[in-house]
Amino acid sequence: MMDEALFRELYERHWSKLYNVCHYTIGSREAAEDTVTEVFISLWNNPRYRDIEHMEHYLVRAAKNLSLKYVVRRRKMDEALLRMVDTLQDHHRHSLPERPLAVKEINALASAALSALPGKTQEIFLLNREEGLTYQQIADRMNLSVKTVEYHMSKALRVLGQSLLATLIAMAPHSS
Structure with a gap:
């Protein structure tokens, strides 16, 4: 020792x-x-x-x-969370009529989780996901470094992913 x-x-x-x-x-x-x-x-x-x-x-x-x-670990997690958000959005767009309540619950939870984020994190997430801006474009627009944008996106994805995952687990059929 x-x-x-x-x-x-x-x-x-x-x-x-x-x-x-x-x-x-x-x-x-x-x-x-x-x-x-x-x-x-x-x-x-x-x-x-x-x-x-x-x-x-x-x-x-x-x-x-x-x-x-x-x-590398953080990027892999971020990519997985992005895929999960995309999957949920696709599910929402193509949802089956028998599950509209679940889709509404997921959307409400995602909106609540997003609105609970700090303003800058929320803004960066929306610029990327809704306006389709790259991290570099967001950094240029907001006068930030790309690493700062990556940090805020990672934070947003982590919070949203945890919230959505908790909801999906709660909504999953339970075997008794």
Whole structure:
């Protein structure tokens, strides 16, 4: 196990740089902080930490790798949530007459979840989904970075996806 004094020294010396690396890649303060924490937990649990010749290089590489993994996971989740929203919208457009109440419930829940989002997140989501603007076009229009637009879209999709998923589970026929 790593010496606590050495760990504290490495943490204090490298935290800020690792945070900047993660924040640049991820674009979210909270996610960057969590990723840096993961890097240090991994180091703490690494029984071969003494074999690491260039500690700063090792830590920066670990931060970059974990940040990229986070971005890939987030994009996959966002894509899955977008497909779910599209499926629900298609279902709404082609709904069977015997299920109009369920479709109304889903639409009401989606509207409520959307209206509960912060104004900027809501606006970005609507520009993308209703006006069909790309993230770059939204960033240009709102004078934001593309990473900021990605962050807000991810937030909107996460909230909407969770709400819609909860509704679908509640509406699913239960076997008794």
